[in-house]
Structure formats: structure tokens, C-alpha cells
Amino acid sequence: MATRQQVLALLARGYDYARADEHRLVDPRPYGPLAGAAAATAVTGWFPRLGRAATAGAALTGPAVAAYTGVLLADTAVPAWHEAHRQLPFTFAGSAAAAAGGLGMILAPVGEAGPARRAAVFGAVAETVSSAAAERGMGIVAQTYRQGRAGTLLRAAKALTVAGALGGAVFGGRSRTAAALSGAALVAGSVCTRFGIFEAGLASARDPRYTVVPSASASPGAADPVGPGGRCRLPGAPPAAAQWPFYACGCVDRP
Template structure:
């Protein structure tokens, strides 16, 4: 018998049942005889998992750098939208702090993304083309467009903060002229920036991410809203945080409803990684902090101490949500059970409904 290095992956073989013999002679039943119907099966029952127990889906090679980018991208998008609200309502401190917060989130989040990519030119390489069917390509352009708009608007804020001491020379009037349109441009791309990372995750074969494809963008946008509101509640006096508190409360409600709806609609097996192990602990703490931060914003947001504590809780909750979803998806890809069992249930349901001619997998 030949051997191979792959033999170590084989599961142990079960002993085959021996057929009973009497008098040293094998008894054969005639056609239609009773003995033939009572023969034991020579092949043991096998519960299929995957090829040698290996993962069916290759796990995404992403770590905490990507999770940090998911969180900071949401903070940037929500803050850009909040800055536009401050621009429209005449709240200069809120507008300034939201713009600077969005810029800081874009810079730090972009650094985390480049660190995960390994080389900065890999990000620039994605800007060579625009492929509407690729969430990563579209997201790269969204991030670049948002960063440009919020960067120009933030430069104007910094120039005012320093008493117009930036060495702009004749460019200062131009900066003042484009500040407003830049804020509008950043607001236009704020929502897509907060949502595209959810599309990026769910547009994969990773079981948990793909099963949440309908609700995950809603969850991520809600999480971005409560995080941006929380950041503004920390950095801005309570006299100008009215829009931030409203945005935070809306985000809290959307996050709670979105997560509950998503889990109810998902296959129960695929939803397991969201409630087990490290991802389950992160998501549980995220939900607790979301409720506490939302109550603080709604009830005691006019108190400076309560506003700061509530804002910190909301920021932490948003970060934990992104880390939980990233690691839950990776865990679901590593275990073939989360790929195979839902597929087998869907196949059985389609066959039971009489659908047997729409695909190879449903043909019987």
C-alpha cells in the first residue's frame, strides 16, 4: 500500500462490520429471499463535513488593522455629515470639531489600511481604474474624494484657529471660497464612506458576512452615526451639541434594530459566531455600551460630564461592533460547518418545494 504525506490528514477509518458466517460457508439468499433483505451494510454511515476537515472558504487575511479602519471610516463619515449640519445651522464650534475629527479619523484609518496592505503604492494602484462591480475599487475612490473635501474644509478651520497665520499668501481667498463647497462635497461622500465597508465584507463568500448582506450596511451606518455623535459630545460644548445628540440617539436606535433584525433573518448556524467566543463577548459589550450611551445622550446630554461619558461609551461601542463582525466572519470561514450545513438545508428546502431544475445542485 502506497503512503503519502497527506495521509496524516485522513480521519481514522472505522472497522467494517463482518458478515456472519455459519458452518464456515457464506450463506447466499436467493432472489427475493428473506436473508438478502437482512444483510448488514458494508459501508458505515458518514456525516460529510469537508475535504479532510479543511476549510471550504479561505479566511480573509485581515487583522485588527482592518477592524480599526472599519471603525475609523465610520467615524469619519458620520463626522463629515455632522460637520455639514453644523455648517447649515450656524454652529461654528460643532462644525470645526466635526471637520477636524473626520480628518483625523481619515488619516489614522488610512494609515491602518496602508499598514495592512504592506506598501502604500498598493492603495494608489487601486486608483488606476474605477470598477463599479468592485466594492474595494469604489471604496478607494469614495475614501479619496471624502478625504479631499474634508481636508480642504479642515485647512480653512486650522487657518482660522491660528489667526490666519498659515503661509497661504494669495491662496487664502481661494481657500475661503472653496471651503463651503468642500464641506458639501465631504457630506455627499460621508454616507457612502460609512456604508461601503459593509458591502466590502458581505460581497465575499465568508458565511457570516454574506448571510448579513441585507442588514450589515444599515448596521454599519447606524454605528457610524452614534460614533460621530459620541465624538462630538466629547469635543464640543453642550450648548452646540444638540445635532450631535440627535444623531447619536438615531444611531443607537438604528444599531439595536439593525442587529436584532439581522440575527433574526440569518441562518441560526451562520449567526453562531456572532455570539460565541471573542466576537460574542465584543458584541455583547457593544450592545451594553450602546444602550448606556444612548440613554446618556437622550436624558443627560446637556450635562458636560454625562455628555463626555456617554460619548466615550458610544465610541467604544462602535469600535467593538466592527471588531466583533470582522472576527466573527473570519471564524465562520475557518469552520466548514458554517458553509456546509446552511447549504444542505437550503438544498433540502428547495427539493422539498419541488425545485429540481434550476441548478446542478438541486437536480436529483
């Protein structure tokens, strides 16, 4: 419980920092009114020029809304989120595009869902590529994305997203049932992605090695602090520590 409260406090701090830097970003706040105006003019047929302008404005601010959560997470000190600060916004934006495309495939007639299918495939590719790039560049912290509850959720997310994108691209234009099932898989995959990333952050905040090891590795001229078999090589560890498993040397407190 304490860890969860600490993580939420860090999120609040990240939100404050992001608001302080908002003038450097596309402001996402107009998205809701613009999207609502675009939808209203499309349904009623009134004020078509205003509707086109609102659609363009919503298209401009929509990606900022989709990526904003990733930016907030990456701006905290939680290792699993901060180490992926370059890729996390793209993962969230791709996940949002895949989910939006999936929802369009569920609700729209098959003959009119072509743009939704293309958005779903684009989002699935963006999410998969950015997630893989983040894990490759995170070092030991990547373990939090592969183990425990986070690992289970993220593996399910990948399977659902890939299956939904392929199903939608291959069968979504032929069968209403296939389109609906593929769309549901994409929406479920997006949900699993977000909860998996959240759980990875909690896991990394509980275990101090995900803070200490990257910090020690980033020191100029420092050797890899974790040797073969997880043996401790942290700077300042006693000579016998080379023979002891990580944490046994006492240079990091066991959680």
C-alpha cells in the same frame, strides 16, 4: 493562523470586486480632501462659499466611506459576513454615525453639541435595528454572532451603544461629564461592534457547518438539514444519520 490568512485573502478579493464595480457607487475617495477643506475654511473663515460646497460634498460621500467596509466584508464568501450582506453596510454606517456623534459630544461644548447628540442617537438606532434584522435572517450562522469572543464583544457593543445614546440624549445637554462619558461609551461600542463582526467571520470560516447547512437549506425543496437537537438531515446522509448528532454521520468533515 491559516484561517486568518484565508479571511484576509477573501477581503482582498472583495476589495478587487468592489473596485471593479465602483462606477455604480458613490466614490468615497473625495471625502478626505472635501472634509479637510470644509474644516479649514470653518476654522480660518476664508472662502466661505468654497467651504459650504466642500461641506456638502463631504456630507454626500461620508456615508459611502462609513459603509464601505461593510460592503467589502459582505462581498466575500465568509458565511457570517455574506449572510448579512443586506444589513452589514447599514450596521457599519450606523456604528460610524454613533461613534462620530460620541466624539463630538466629548470634544464640543455642551451648548454646541446638539447635532452630535442627535447623530449619536440616530446612529445607535440604525446600528441596533440593522444588527437585529441581520441575526434574524441568518439562520444557523447567527450563532457566530452570539457565541465565543464575537458574542462577548457584540454584547458589550450593544450595552455601550444603548447606554451612550440614552445617556447623551437625557443627560448630555445638562452635564459636561455625562456628555463625555456617554460619548466615550459610544466610541467604545463602535470599536466592539467592528471587532465583534470580524471575530464572527473568523469563527464561521473555521467551522464548515456554517457553509454546508445554509447551502443545503437553499437547495430547492430541501428539508431543514439540522433536526431537533442538532440531528443531521443533510441530503445523502445514511439512514442511521437521523439518530446521530451533526458531523457524526460523516457527511461533513469535523474541523
